[in-house]
Amino acid sequence: MLQSKLFPKTQKQAPRDEISANAQLLIRAGFIDKLMAGVYTFLPLGFRVLKKIENIIREEMVGAGGQEILMPALQPKENWDKTGRWETMNDLYRIKDARDKEFALGPTHEEIIFPFLKKTISSYKDLPVYVFQIQNKFRMELRAKSGLLRGREFLMKDFYSFHANENDRDRYYDLMIDIYKRVFARAGVGKETYFTFAPGGTFSKYSDEFQTVTEAGEDVVHICDKCRKAINNEIFREQRKCPQCGKSDFRKEKAIEVGNIFKLKNKFAEDFDLKFKDKDGHEKFVITACYGIGLGRLMGAVVEVNHDDKGIIWPEAVAPFRIHLLLLNNELRIKNKADELYKDLQKAKIEVLYDDRDDVSAGEKFAEADLIGIPYRVVVSEKTAAQNKLEIKKRNEAKARLITKKELLKYV
């Protein structure tokens, strides 16, 4: 990608009223644009990051046997009446069309997937079923906040598993815990993310969360460093010992919930009469669990955890590009070298953002490169050309060094 064509430009100053690092940096660097509180447009750079995150999640979900589907955001009120959530869910968007017919904008999809399964499941032979989608959710947050961390419309991966018995469900649930850990490790927040014992909701007493430690977080967790397990502050009173090692040696931190998984009691199966005929000829309720990850929130958490005073420091797996190539001199012989390198990198299938602009000072290019935060910065200038080398610097390291093109292609 040529930076001369990249849309939009970066900004020197963050909007005054944004406090959180993810909002400030992502807006300044041109990754996102705020339409209103909690609702964002993902611009070319931000969209690339979102897609990287999405693909990591998709790969892992498919690896777990999940089959991807896409359910509607526009949903009939009747489904929500059946579970009672039309009345009880505070943050449900309830809308009316011109005929006064009422609909929900989906905040989650139990009300859709359960009745669908009802049409297709009749025998234990039809189970288990693993389905997921990556789709925009709507929640009427009374207080959207902290950039991407709490939105009203946001991309979420929701995964639903359906089983013939609790053993099978529990086995699968444990597998999913490991898969979730892998997702967060790949996204670059593995070190800061803790598997957390947490309160449930209306339909189960407890749930499990994945909490990424950051000052911008809105939850408080108590961490057992020995086991890398945490307990959500909301249930710390009833659970004062580490579920793993039994000790009560905790570190208290603020954290953001990037993932939440829970075993469902029979609530939805009963509401939608989701039963199957077991081997023994008896009708039984299908046993289920749900697994969610907020993609935008995860992207925000990645920025909260990986930035400095100059800008974002993207982990390689989710960075919008791998190399940021800067041309610091407009002389044709030097520009030719950079152009050629750009082509070679593209040929090698290395994602590169090439700052080819001829009307921007070197200082500005450096400052923007730091702000945007692409992992490898490669400079072509008079200095490097004189030695027939390139300068390379990692965004998370202080020092640059000179290498040959051959070395570069091998290195990145």
Next chain:
RNA sequence: CGGGCCGUAGUAUACCGGUAGUACGCAUGCUUUGGGAGCAUGUAGACUGGGUUCAAUUCCCAGCGGCCCGACCA
């Protein structure tokens, strides 16, 4: 939803009951090119509605919007 703070060019800000100023940006020209460059000339602005007043961007009220704290959050 309760509390607090705040709405002035694209962005960040200043002043003011009587002609709204600065910086960045943007445009043009020249110079410059290893850390958000220099000079010159331009460009562009008071959230909405009501009230007070000879006069309101300024004061008052309401609405709308934003951020922060809290509550809420399958």
